[in-house]
Amino acid sequence: MELKLYHYVHCPYCIRVRLALGYLGYKYTSIVVSYDDEKTPIALAGVKMLPILVVDKKAMNESLDIISVIDKNHFFQIEKITTTPDFKHFDDYLNMLGAHIHNLTMPYWIYTPEFNEKSREYFQRKKEVKRGPFKLLVKNRAEFESPLMKDLIELSEKIHPFYHEDQFSLYDILLASHLWGLYIVPEFQFPEKIHQYLQKVKKICHFNYHEDFWK
Ligand SMILES: N[C@@H](CCC(=O)N[C@@H](CS)C(=O)NCC(=O)O)C(=O)O
Secondary structure (H helix, E strand, O other), rough: EEEEEEEEEOOHHHHHHHHHHHHHOOEEEEEEOOOOOOOHHHHHHOOOOOEEEEEEEEEOOOOOHHHHHOOOOOOOOHHHOOOOOHHHHHHHHHHHHHHEOOOOOOOOOOOOOOOHHHHHHHHHHHHHHHHHOHHHHHHHHHHHHHHHHHHHHHHHOOOOOOOOOOOHHHHHHHHHHHHHHHHOOOOOOOOOOHHHHHHHHHHHHHOOOHHHOOO
16 A cells, blocks of 8 residues: 655644544655645645545544544554544534634744744744734733643543553544644643643654654
8 A cells, every 4th residue: 555645744734634544554745834835735635634644545534534544453443443423522622722822822832843934934824813923922922822821730630541541542643733733832831640641642652753754
C-alpha cells in the first residue's frame, strides 16, 4: 500500500492520522501543505480540508474514515466506538476543550515553521473572523488558560495511564491530538500527569511534531 499524507502540522485532525499511522507502524510520504494553498486539497478531494490520505493514488479525507481504512486489524474499533452515546459525549468534550485550546494556540502556531508570511496572513485573517483579533487572544490569555487548566486537572484523574483505561485506544489518539498544539504556547505548563501522558502517546506512536522541517 503506497501512502501519501497531506497535512497541516498544527491541525489536530491531521495529528490524529499521524498518530494512528505511527502506532500501526506505517511508512508514508508526508506532505505539509501550506495553509494558503487552496489548489492542492481541492484538486485531490474537492474541498480545502486536511488531512487527506492518498492510498494507492485514491484520495480520502475525514480523519476517522482514514484511520478506519488503515486499521486493517480493527485495533481502534472505529465503527463500534464511534456509534456509542459515550463517543458523542466525548466529541462534545473535545469541542469544549478545543474552544479554549484554539484561542490559546492559534496566535502562536502561525509563527512555527509550517507558516510563511503569506500563509500566516491568510490563516490569521480567516480565524480572526470567528475568534476576534489574535492580539486580544494573547492579551486575554488568562481567560482561556484558567478554565482549561481546571479541565486538564480534572482530566488528569481519568488517565490510568491512558484515557479511562490501561490500554491505548482511539480515545487517546483523539485527546492527545487536541492537546498537542499547546506545547507551542510559550510557558504553558501542562499538569505533570498530562505531560507524561502526552509523552507516552508520542513514544508509542513514534510521533515527532515538527519532523518534516528537520529531515
Ligand atoms: N472532520 C474533519 C475535520 C478536518 C478539519 O477541520 N481540518 C481543518 C484543519 S484543522 C481544515 O482543513 N480546515 C480548512 C481550513 O481551515 O481552511 C476530519 O476529521 O478530518
